[in-house]
Amino acid sequence: MQAGMPAVQSRASGTLALQSAMPTIPFCKFHGFGNDYIVIERDDVPGDLRLGELAKAICHRHIGAGSDGIAVIGPNAGGTADFFCEIVNPDGSVAGFSGNGTRCAVAYLNYKNIWTAPTLTLRTRSGEKRFERLNTDENGFVFRAEIGQPKFSPAEVPFLSEPGAAATGFPDDDRVVDYHLEVAGGPVSVSCVNVGNPVACIFVDEFPNDWRGIGRSLEVHSAFPARANIVFVKTIDRADIEIRIWERGAGETSASGTCSAGSAVLSAFTGRTDRHVKVHSPGGVTDVLWRDDDEILLTGRAELSYCGEWPLAQARP
Numbered sequence: 001m002q003a004g005m006p007a008v009q010s011r012a013s014g015t016l017a018l019q020s021a022m023p024t025i026p027f028c029k030f031h032g033f034g035n036d037y038i039v040i041e042r043d044d045v046p047g048d049l050r051l052g053e054l055a056k057a058i059c060h061r062h063i064g065a066g067s068d069g070i071a072v073i074g075p076n077a078g079g080t081a082d083f084f085c086e087i088v089n090p091d092g093s094v095a096g097f098s099g100n101g102t103r104c105a106v107a108y109l110n111y112k113n114i115w116t117a118p119t120l121t122l123r124t125r126s127g128e129k130r131f132e133r134l135n136t137d138e139n140g141f142v143f144r145a146e147i148g149q150p151k152f153s154p155a156e157v158p159f160l161s162e163p164g165a166a167a168t169g170f171p172d173d174d175r176v177v178d179y180h181l182e183v184a185g186g187p188v189s190v191s192c193v194n195v196g197n198p199v200a201c202i203f204v205d206e207f208p209n210d211w212r213g214i215g216r217s218l219e220v221h222s223a224f225p226a227r228a229n230i231v232f233v234k235t236i237d238r239a240d241i242e243i244r245i246w247e248r249g250a251g252e253t254s255a256s257g258t259c260s261a262g263s264a265v266l267s268a269f270t271g272r273t274d275r276h277v278k279v280h281s282p283g284g285v286t287d288v289l290w291r292d293d294d295e296i297l298l299t300g301r302a303e304l305s306y307c308g309e310w311p312l313a314q315a316r317p
Helices: 005-020 049-057 099-111 211-219 257-269
Strands: 024-032 035-041 068-074 083-086 121-123 127-137 140-146 179-183 187-192 197-204 229-237 240-247 249-253 276-281 284-290 296-311
Touching: 005 049, 024 099, 035 099, 049 068, 049 127, 049 197, 068 127, 068 284, 083 099, 083 197, 099 127, 099 140, 099 257, 179 229, 197 240, 211 229, 211 240, 211 257, 229 257, 240 257, 249 276, 257 284, 257 296
Parallel strands: 035 068, 083 121, 197 229, 240 276
Antiparallel strands: 024 035, 024 296, 068 083, 121 127, 127 140, 140 296, 179 187, 187 197, 229 240, 240 249, 276 284, 284 296
């Protein structure tokens, strides 16, 4: 046995040497109330590697690092923003925006001391977002973000009406409120808004047992040409709502910044709540303020899970 040990150690050392020589992509995984994102610097991604393929590989819950998406952060080429952030879903599709994903990206910049000022402007596919660091503790960061103004028109959601479908206020008032759609589980009434991503809300007294199945069907419904985030909303009182989330390109998530914002705005827009709402999701509570000037303020946490390196070979198809 003793005679064989050096050979075994030699083989193991050779394997470790081979592994250490493999090209990798460094990353850090953050989460906002359990809604987790892998943050990667753009300069660390080879130019010939498609971000969609990287996202599908690294986000896989069983054979990847596992996450609800990747946030790729890099310098902003021109304009007034400090950085540009691209959000890619686990299915490889690109998101216009993610409240939690961009918050995780800004937390990464703070954690790595790449950016230490209390405010930062981030450019996304849906416009510039301004972040303000409110607090830092041993577990993470708290940021308040100005994420823009809600868009209600069907063209901006986007939403396509169906012939003969009933609706309140559409299309005459150029909004989608209580619009009846047919899905496998039966008819549902949706109200829609775009807050950087399309959000369709179903207001309920209690969450249906098959809300996941309904959400899965509605995400890809023909009424949503760009697909949509589906949110089931239960009103608690004038200042609190509870939600369940089926996210476009990700499925069920424990929290979502854009879904929290969309559900809060639509709750106020339809008269169910005031304009300052705490949104309770399985992952935690997000504070949403829809100001009188129409700007949406989103306040929440981003916490570090871990940092690591992803083998480049695993990121290619």
